[in-house]
Amino acid sequence: xxxxxxxxxxxxxxxxxxxxxxxxxxxxxxxxxxxxxxxxxxxxxxxxxxxxxxxxxxxxxxxxxxxxxxxxxxxxxxxxxxxxxxxxxxxxxxxxxxxxxxxxxxxxxxxxxxxxxxxxxxxxxxxxxxxxxxxxxxxxxxxxxxxxxxxxxxxxxxxxxxxxxxxxxxxxxxxxxxxxxxxxxxxxxxxxxxxxxxxxxxxxxxxxxxxxxxxxxxxxxxxxxxxxxxxxxxxxxxxxxxxxxxxxxxxxxxxxxxxxxxxxxxxxxxxxxxxxxxxxxxxxxxxxxxxxxxxxxxxxxxxxxxxxxxxxxxxxxxxxxxxxxxxxxxx
Amino acid sequence: xxxxxxxxxxxxxxxxxxxxxxxxxxxxxxxxxxxxxxxxxxxxxxxxxxxxxxxxxxxxxxxxxxxxxxxxxxxxxxxxxxxxxxxxxxxxxxxxxxxxxxxxxxxxxxxxxxxxxxxxxxxxxxxxxxxxxxxxxxxxxxxxxxxxxxxxxxxxxxxxxxxxxxxxxxxxxxxxxxxxxxxxxxxxxxxxxxxxxxxxxxxxxxxxxxxxxxxxxxxxxxxxxxxxxxxxxxxxxxxxxxxxxxxxxxxxxxxxxxxxxxxxxxxxxxxxxxxxxxxxxxxxxxxxxxxxxxxxxxxxxxxxxxxxxxxxxxxxxxxxxxxxxxxxxxx
Numbered sequence: 001x002x003x004x005x006x007x008x009x010x011x012x013x014x015x016x017x018x019x020x021x022x023x024x025x026x027x028x029x030x031x032x033x034x035x036x037x038x039x040x041x042x043x044x045x046x047x048x049x050x051x052x053x054x055x056x057x058x059x060x061x062x063x064x065x066x067x068x069x070x071x072x073x074x075x076x077x078x079x080x081x082x083x084x085x086x087x088x089x090x091x092x093x094x095x096x097x098x099x100x101x102x103x104x105x106x107x108x109x110x111x112x113x114x115x116x117x118x119x120x121x122x123x124x125x126x127x128x129x130x131x132x133x134x135x136x137x138x139x140x141x142x143x144x145x146x147x148x149x150x151x152x153x154x155x156x157x158x159x160x161x162x163x164x165x166x167x168x169x170x171x172x173x174x175x176x177x178x179x180x181x182x183x184x185x186x187x188x189x190x191x192x193x194x195x196x197x198x199x200x201x202x203x204x205x206x207x208x209x210x211x212x213x214x215x216x217x218x219x220x221x222x223x224x225x226x227x228x229x230x231x232x233x234x235x236x237x238x239x240x241x242x243x244x245x246x247x248x249x250x251x252x253x254x255x256x257x258x259x260x261x262x263x264x265x266x267x268x269x270x271x272x273x274x275x276x277x278x279x280x281x282x283x284x285x286x287x288x289x290x291x292x293x294x295x296x297x298x299x300x301x302x303x304x305x306x307x308x309x310x311x312x313x314x315x316x317x318x319x320x321x322x323x324x325x326x327x328x329x330x331x
Numbered sequence: 332x333x334x335x336x337x338x339x340x341x342x343x344x345x346x347x348x349x350x351x352x353x354x355x356x357x358x359x360x361x362x363x364x365x366x367x368x369x370x371x372x373x374x375x376x377x378x379x380x381x382x383x384x385x386x387x388x389x390x391x392x393x394x395x396x397x398x399x400x401x402x403x404x405x406x407x408x409x410x411x412x413x414x415x416x417x418x419x420x421x422x423x424x425x426x427x428x429x430x431x432x433x434x435x436x437x438x439x440x441x442x443x444x445x446x447x448x449x450x451x452x453x454x455x456x457x458x459x460x461x462x463x464x465x466x467x468x469x470x471x472x473x474x475x476x477x478x479x480x481x482x483x484x485x486x487x488x489x490x491x492x493x494x495x496x497x498x499x500x501x502x503x504x505x506x507x508x509x510x511x512x513x514x515x516x517x518x519x520x521x522x523x524x525x526x527x528x529x530x531x532x533x534x535x536x537x538x539x540x541x542x543x544x545x546x547x548x549x550x551x552x553x554x555x556x557x558x559x560x561x562x563x564x565x566x567x568x569x570x571x572x573x574x575x576x577x578x579x580x581x582x583x584x585x586x587x588x589x590x591x592x593x594x595x596x597x598x599x600x601x602x603x604x605x606x607x608x609x610x611x612x613x614x615x616x617x618x619x620x621x622x623x624x625x626x627x628x629x630x631x632x633x634x635x636x637x638x639x640x641x642x643x644x645x646x647x648x649x650x651x652x653x654x655x656x657x658x659x660x661x662x
Contacts, residue, residue, distance in 0.1 A: 052595075223590060242594050255586030259554060263573050263602035264383075271594035 003028050005307050006069045006099035012056055017318060021054065022070070022311040029101060036105055037081040041096045044307070044328040045073040045123040046314045048244055070098035070310075075112060075122050076330075093122050098310050100330050117292050124157050124325035125299040126289045132274040133161035133219075134284040136241030137169075139277070140270050141217035145170030148211055150230045153221035154195055155182040157299070157325035158243060161288075162219045163192045164297050171217075174210045176203075176226055178320050185323060190298060203229045219243060224254040231258040231267075240269040300324030334359050336638050337400045337430035343387055348649060352385065353401070353642040360432060367436055368412040372427045375638070375659040376404040376454040377645045378488075379575055401429035401641075406443060406453050407661075424453050429641050431661050448623045455488050455656035456630040457620045463605040464492035464550075465615040467572030468500075470608070471601045472548035476501030479544055481561045484552035485526055486513040488630070488656035489574060492619075493550045494523045495628050502548075505541045507534075507557055509651050516654060521629060534560045550574060555585040562589040562598075571600040631655030 003026050010023040032038055053064040053071060064071055074096030078086050083106050093110040096102030112122050124130060143149055149166040153159040154175025163173045163186065175186045175195040183195035194210040196203065207229050214235035220227050223245035245254065262269065291297035302322035304313035310328045317326045334357050341354040363369055384395040384402060395402055405427030409417050414437050424441040427433035443453050455461060474480055480497040484490040485506025494504045494517065506517045506526040514526035525541040527534065538560050545566035551558050554576035576585065593600065622628035633653035635644035641659045648657045
């Protein structure tokens with residue numbers, strides 16, 4: 001195998017993402033320099049943040065370059081190494097991108113134990129989405145037993161972990177998700193106390209009924225109307241972990257109307273990016289891995305087959321078609 | 332003098348406040364019970380928060396009752412006492428309301444030294460507005476020397492103190508105020524580095540020019556467009572002390588459009604009410620009093636004469652007609 005496939009950003013979307021914004025290419029496997037290693041990617045993670053990188057706008061990260069491999073987290077196996085710390089047969093998590101192979105100099109690689117939890121879980125509940133949930137809950141919401149936590153995108157990779165972790169801490173947990181199937185999964189499989197279907201058309205009334213004691217912590221993955229509805233139910237001194245604004249990724253304004261409540265309820269809100277808090281990862285990942293191994297932290301995956309399916313799977317993710325972590329199986 | 336005058340809330344405004352929402356009454360001075368004292372109010376403080384209390388809406392405080400004396404902070408002199416800790420001739424700060432006299436059981440009274448700073452200053456820069464500035468700056472913005480702080484309603488009682496305290500801490504300070512007169516005062520008298528006139532019609536461009544290194548801390552007294560414009564200039568990890576939302580007090584929605592930046596810039600925002608943080612008052616007021624006495628903290632007052640002028644003065648405050656602390660002189 002002297003070539004591999006990759007997907008590059010072909011054009012920047014002005015609004016909705018379409019397959020034409022991507023291009024599948026076949027490229028040669030490069031020779032390894034001293035200190036480098038070659039990884040065969042087994043799974044690619046698809047995540048909402050990628051939509052933001054496709055824009056050429058001011059954000060927390062540099063935009064994805066045109067014509068370059070789309071960025072993305074991967075797990076895979078080292079197949080060749082000229083690096084002193086890695087050998088063929090090692091399993092690693094990497095930012096390997098939308099590609100079948102990746103060359104690395106070892107920077108930022110995380111060594112994985114495929115016997116502890118399934119390999120794909122290291123891209124989900126024992127990876128960045130899981131740590132996002134862990135960090136927001138422990139470092140921003142600082143949730144106490146008996147409090148009510150509201151989680152949007154509740155059936156997603158982050159939201160499902162947030163709710164289960166909050167339940168383990170003794171909270172009442174109310175999810176918000178789109179459609180009866182996702183809501184049923186959240187309550188019956190994940191053990192949330194309630195889940196409001198925002199597509200049912202009665203978001204505010206339904207959320208009010210589901211939060212008789214108000215809301216003490218909002219883990220916000222969506223923004224817009226969903227966030228406003230949750231703010232309307234906040235108690236004094238509520239806290240908000242602002243994690244995602246998927247509703248605005250296509251460039252539309254998502255005005256927030258209950259701004260007054262930020263003051264009236266003396267709310268503390270913090271936006272965060274979990275990769276800026278790497279100090280917490282070792283302890284957090286150890287806790288998450290142990291909970292998964294013990295069966296106390298469940299997750300679901302939507303797995304697309306083959307690199308060429310990544311653009312459609314990504315577009316589906318942006319439209320909320322997946323349940324749980326969206327992955328692409330590459331091997 | 333067996334009677335005194337007071338102003339009560341006659342009706343709740345649906346939108347704009349008018350004089351008809353208030354009623355001037357003459358009432359008898361009550362006999363003092365054991366443990367009570369009688370205060371002759373010298374100055375009444377008028378503040379934007381009163382507008383919120385006039386509504387019958389969910390807020391951090393109970394609404395002002397109809398037919399009762401309008402609430403308000405006062406400074407005055409004890410003229411009779413059956414309380415063991417206070418004697419005639421003592422000067423005190425109290426929540427004496429829109430009235431010439433007030434009866435108190437001593438709860439929440441603060442003893443004042445009229446020789447240290449002028450009596451009226453205890454309602455302003457050495458009182459609640461000054462402590463609001465002090466708390467937001469020290470406990471929320473946690474401003475560092477060299478950072479840029481943006482303050483809206485910059486010529487007001489809170490804003491002018493925020494800016495001067497931030498300058499003493501080595502910050503670049505940019506105010507936002509309405510009209511060239513207020514902006515000139517803020518820069519020339521108070522020593523702000525710049526002041527943007529939001530009425531000039533180029534708020535965003537002017538604020539950009541005044542903040543070449545972006546904004547690290549926003550002390551927000553206004554909300555709405557002004558807040559959005561400041562958010563658009565934030566640097567990563569900026570902090571927001573949310574103190575006032577005067578733009579929305581008349582019941583209009585004030586959507587916030589740059590919500591995305593709360594996440595993109597990992598902003599920490601906190602709404603606060605300074606009266607919930609009384610632990611900080613003794614140290615803060617001591618610092619503020621010393622700075623006033625040393626001439627390092629300037630303030631300006633707009634003083635209306637006589638209780639009957641309070642409604643018009645309050646309406647003027649809501650429309651931004653005052654410069655500095657709005658007071659009513661009652662004696």
